[in-house]
Amino acid sequence: MVTLQIEDATYQVPSRLEELCKKQLLACVGHLFFPDRPAAQAAVLLTLLPAAAKKQVRRFTDAQRLDVVRAVTAWMGKPHHTCPITSFRLGLTRYLLPRYERISLIETAKAQEALARWQKTQSEDALNLAVATLCRPRRLWLRCFPFARHYATGWDGDERERYNAEIVAARAKRMAGLPLAKKLLVVWHFEGMIATAKRQFAGVFAHSAPGSKPAPLIDTVFHLSGTELGDYRAVSHTPLVTVLYLIHTRLEAAAQQ
Numbered sequence: 001m002v003t004l005q006i007e008d009a010t011y012q013v014p015s016r017l018e019e020l021c022k023k024q025l026l027a028c029v030g031h032l033f034f035p036d037r038p039a040a041q042a043a044v045l046l047t048l049l050p051a052a053a054k055k056q057v058r059r060f061t062d063a064q065r066l067d068v069v070r071a072v073t074a075w076m077g078k079p080h081h082t083c084p085i086t087s088f089r090l091g092l093t094r095y096l097l098p099r100y101e102r103i104s105l106i107e108t109a110k111a112q113e114a115l116a117r118w119q120k121t122q123s124e125d126a127l128n129l130a131v132a133t134l135c136r137p138r139r140l141w142l143r144c145f146p147f148a149r150h151y152a153t154g155w156d157g158d159e160r161e162r163y164n165a166e167i168v169a170a171r172a173k174r175m176a177g178l179p180l181a182k183k184l185l186v187v188w189h190f191e192g193m194i195a196t197a198k199r200q201f202a203g204v205f206a207h208s209a210p211g212s213k214p215a216p217l218i219d220t221v222f223h224l225s226g227t228e229l230g231d232y233r234a235v236s237h238t239p240l241v242t243v244l245y246l247i248h249t250r251l252e253a254a255a256q257q
Contacts, residue, residue, distance in 0.1 A: 002071045004053065011053050017075040022085050024048060026181045032076065032188055041073045048072055079195035088135070088182050090174060095135040097186060100193050102158040105243050106236040107133050109222065110165070111190060128175035131186045132168045136160040156239075163237065201244040207251055221247070 002015040014020050020028070027047050034040035045068065046054055057068060081100035088095055098107070114130035117123060138159050141148055149155065161167075175183070198205050204221070225235050225243055235243055 004068060004071070009052065009056075011050055013048055013050075013072050015072055015074055017078075017080055018082070018084060020048075020084055025084055026185060029181055029185045029188055033184065037077070041069045041076060044073050044076065045069050079199050080189075080192040081196040083185070083189045083192075085185060088178070090178055093137050095137055096160045097189055098134050098160070098193070099158070100196065101239060101241050102156070102160075103134075103193065103240050104158075104163060104237050105221065105225065105240050107163045108194075108240050110163075110168075112194075115187060115190075124176065125172070127183055127187075128178075129169065129172040130190075131175045131178065131183050132172040133163070134186055134190055136163070136168070136171075158239075197240065197244060200241075201248050203251060204244055204247050 001012045001019055004011045004013055014024065024047070028044050031040050031043035031047065034043065045057070049057060049072075057065060083097060086097055088097075111130050111133045114126050114133060118126035118130060137143075139161055142159055221240070221243065225247065
């Protein structure tokens with residue numbers, strides 16, 4: 001938290017992502033997609049400030065206001081892989097957001113494909129499909145018998161239902177009833193995880209065959225999965241981070257030879 005001293009009053013304002021409560025994050029998420037970063041920062045600042053402080057901040061000089069914006073919105077634009085909101089309820093079903101260490105290669109590819117279509121056409125159906133791809137209910141046996149996880153063998157640790165394209169496509173229609181702020185939260189969280197992966201495994205994403213043209217991120221990963229790890233279909237449900245780590249290790253070993 002950052003402490004703001006405005007005239008005789010003192011205010012505690014969150015300055016890190018993990019310090020935002022669910023209500024604050026949902027109120028801010030729409031502003032995070034502004035193409036104009038200063039405007040986005042100003043909107044987030046006004047959202048997070050207490051009502052009594054907003055009138056006083058508007059009377060600040062540009063230099064004073066800039067200091068406050070930098071202090072309160074320092075978390076914006078940084079790669080992240082955690083989110084204060086980990087699930088949401090739609091009707092009687094609770095859907096879980098993906099975790100960085102568990103999101104699979106295939107669902108990453110399908111989500112990016114749907115989001116690319118949404119950004120190009122602004123189709124709500126494409127956005128709903130992306131959300132349904134990333135957020136799936138807790139596995140039935142975990143919902144009914146949570147203690148069974150201690151005895152499960154071969155479980156990959158992901159509490160969400162395993163990705164299935166047909167089920168996800170059918171469930172995407174239900175996502176139309178989800179508030180837009182929560183849909184945008186899922187998109188923003190996903191983009192943060194991808195940005196984290198790009199930074200953590202920069203060598204993998206920078207790798208390309210001689211003479212080849214730059215390819216979309218996930219196409220590159222699928223190509224490298226096929227060439228470095230064998231048949232990419234065999235690893236499509238493997239966590240993205242695991243695949244990236246294995247590719248990174250293979251590329252480093254090849255470079256040293």
